[in-house]
Amino acid sequence: MKPLAFPPGEDETSPLKKWLSYVWPLTHHVQSDLSGTLEVSWVNGRKVLDSRNANYSYGSLQTILTYGLAHLDFSAEAPVLLLGLGGGSILRPLREAFRCTGPITAVEVDPVVIDLAHREFQVGDVPDLTIVQADAVAYVTQCTQRFGLVIVDVFVDDQVPPVFYALTFWERLASLLRPGGSVLFNAGLHRRHALRLEALIEGMHPRIQLQRHERVNGTNTLLLGKSVAPTE
Template sequence: MIQKFFSYIIPIKIFKKKSARSKIIEVTWANGELVLDSENTNYSYGSLQRILRYGLRNIGYEKILKMNHILLLGVAGGSVVKTLVDEIEYKEKITGVEIDPDMIQVANQYFNLNQIEQLELVIDDAFEFVLKTKEQYNLIIIDVFEDTNMPNFLFEKFFLNRVCALLKDDGFILFNTMILDEAHNVRNRKYISEVNPKTFTAKMLPRIETHNELIIINKVA
């Protein structure tokens, strides 16, 4: 494909759509791969896929292969789903929660997300879903953004306690955060300090991208 070839030289935008939730959704050929972006940041594939792959590798692919249910809060184009299914060869159930139906439409059209049989997609607000779900999960991946903004509820102690309560023994939370200023650094350190040390361990991973910091929480069995 000629667009893919030329994308090694310059990014080639092939799709752009306005969305009520995400404002702008763009699909671009970049360095030989399709990526999904909002107006100001990468939403799926590209740098985001590298970041979340790094977090999954830190948890351990062998551990992930033994899990039976993974929850993804914030699906976008589904790059982390592709990492789980294609690279790690995870075979069990994945539930993906995405608030923006336009995003899912684009993910299905350009990234074939609807062809992944073990993936159940739910159009819902992450906060509302976490309150309602009766399931427990081995891994909860939190990747919720509105362009470069992260909703405040993600960092509230109530939400932290709720997602921690949804973990099975020896389960993990992988939380992708964006750091744009010192206030965000303070916010992340406060978040870590509020994790219950009797039941959970929490750590920040060294950054591999300038503005993204991963937090991993593990429920001690």
């Protein structure tokens, strides 16, 4: 079914627009030099953000990340680092469902995505949120703050860039976790990365104890982990 076009910037709370979206998807396209063609759509009463081949926010991705958080034990008061903002669909579940009260830092490289997160999904309403426009790897390399929870959800369309499977990235990421801190890695949809993930799990043991969850929501692989405090 081809979606109907709707102009950007219209009132997203329009009852008519929500009602129509149950009958026929409503969408508009936004071009990004970094992310390609992005789609903001009303589908079944909800606004979602998609790339050409994947959901970026508020659809299946929100379900996948919420599943991961529900299987982690983390401090609700600790600072949170989110690598990959998208439309910000995990921000309100963090605040509301998981009752996180600590500051959230969200890192997003694409200024078009940041603009959409503000304009279409009102992430500016989320309390104690700082959005940083930066490359996630560069940010992790330079960051000196420590976090109780790190969420790694970095995609270009439906691909996780290879650097996020690398031990060098994870060794630096481990230094940003507080003792006992938790990490959630959305490791993608493709089983061809299975060997990389096994090497990552083995390479980070025992510094971070990582467990793999396959076909979450029928599609994605997650790595869920906890930082182990060094012994004296």
